[in-house]
Amino acid sequence: MTTESTTQPVIKARQLDLTFQTNDGPVHALKDVNLDINKGDFVSFIGPSGCGKTTFLRCIAALETPTGGTLSVNGMSADEARRNRAYGYVFQAxxxxxxxxxxxxxxxxxxxxxxxxxxxxxxxxxxxxxxxxxxxxxxxxxxxxxxxxxxxxxxxxxxxxADLLLMDEPFGALDEIVRDHLNEQLLQLWARTNKTIGFVTHSIPEAVYLSTKIVVMSPRPGRITDVIESPLPKERPLDIRDTPEFIEVAHRVREGLRAGHSDD
Amino acid sequence: MKSILAVLTVIAVIIALWYAACVPMNIKGVLVEAERAGAEVQPPSAKVRRDMGEIGLIIDNSFAIPATWEQARPRLPAPHQVATELWNTTVGKKITSKRSLIYHGWVTLSATLLGFAIGTGLGILLAVGIVHSRVMDMSVMPWAIVSQTIPIIALAPMIIVVLYSVGVQGIIPKAVISAYLSFFPVVVGMVKGLRSPDHMQLDLLRTYSASQSQGFWKLRLPASMPYLFASLKIGIAASLVGAIVGELPTGAVAGLGARLLAGSYYGQTVQIWSALFAAAILAACLVALLGLIERMVLKRMGIAS
Incomplete structure (x- = not known):
């Protein structure tokens, strides 16, 4: 990364907690989440369902309110950032x-x-x-x-x-071929606009192909188990998915997901 | 083509059943008239005939069957009698005539339309309030439901008396009764329609930090349009019923309700039936008109493909 790493991160989460009160008792959606996202990052959140990846994205968008810890977006509270129209949000549908x-x-x-x-x-x-x-x-x-x-x-x-684009499994409902095509386009769009992107997915190849930073999460309670800085170059043709580097990162993500599963 | 044939078959069956029903319904009256005219009737005693079954009478006096479709005051008028009466009182009479069904239909229609407009407006306003305020949801909705459980025939005279005592008469009391019946489907449909946008749609507006009124005009109201039209079709039919019921207890001299009432006073069954058919045709036209407007509006909105 360039000199931008010295400036304030776009998103800064410290000891973030979110507990939902449900009829079956409290549900720990997020526990002790610490994360920095810098300007221009493409960050993927990956994990099994219930790991809090969507919840965390919704916290950034101020669609959910954390019950503990601090979260800043563009140096202000998430809700202020929302009112300042700091981000664009793309839903599943x-x-x-x-x-x-x-x-x-x-x-x-x-x-x-x-x-x-x-x-x-x-x-x-x-x-x-x-x-x-x-x-x-x-x-x-x-x-x-x-x-x-x-x-x-x-x-x-x-x-x-908005400088920040939050995407919650935007291609989840689409077939593989369309998805590949849209992923490629999304990377080009990101390169052209230099936006910061937060991207929720449960596809390992998608996360590795797109991201500069991969956040691996696991459920019960929802937490971050690994943060992987991708060594892949910014320029990524689709066939980069067959290179050893790509396979190695994908392997690490898979290991992270497995580790998260084994201790519950 | 096949469906037209099916529809025509159904209509033909209904008309045939109707003609068939006229025979037992009217046979006793026909035999009395025939006897008076000097025909030979079996059995000759009217007293004996009164206790006999209709089927037996028909078998014994099959010559009288055609007359059961031609009586001046039948118990059940035949389809062509009703059709003739309808024709004579619409096309065959000047609109200004007190016996023109067009004139009476217009009297009822004007009250219907006024009541429908009031009811729809009120219904939409209540629905907007209910959707935006929990207090209104809890307080208004139960009353709206209760209001519809009271038979309108019981309530209509009271509405007319109360309004008359404060000096309101003419078209307004009928329109009020009409509105009373038509606001309810609009409230129910619009509440459902205004609440139809899902969580995602509402979250999306939140990410734009849109105001409540922007959410209403840009999302909730357009999303409710298909629901509104479904309600309006029920509402307009209810409005017509309300206007007719509103004419019954007042002893109104004009309107389809007044025709019904006058017909029953004087035993003019043909007049009653033709007024009923006029009301049904009017309702069908109103609903069809709304359907047409619905198609146009939804097409313009791009919803109907």
């Missing part, structure tokens, strides 16, 4: 409004945030270009494939130019 065209869907956050009409149009065509959907702005969501819909939802998250 595209969640486009069926009554809006793709363009109008991408304009949704812009309308809410009060961008001018001309600025809205400019930004929509920019991000449509970015996710390779130029020419599809006038279509309705049901006219697009699942992969295209998810790309449109990424465009919607990019439209207001």
């Amino acid at each position: 595209a969640g486009l409004y069926p009554w809006r065209t793709i363009s109008k869907n991408i304009k949704l956050p812009l309308e809410i945030m009060g961008y001018s009409k001309s600025d809205q149009d400019k930004r929509v065509s920019e991000v449509l270009e970015l996710v390779d959907l130029a020419g599809f702005g006038g279509k309705y969501p049901w006219q697009l494939s699942g992969g295209m819909q998810q790309r449109a939802s990424i465009a919607r998250a990019l439209a207001f130019d």
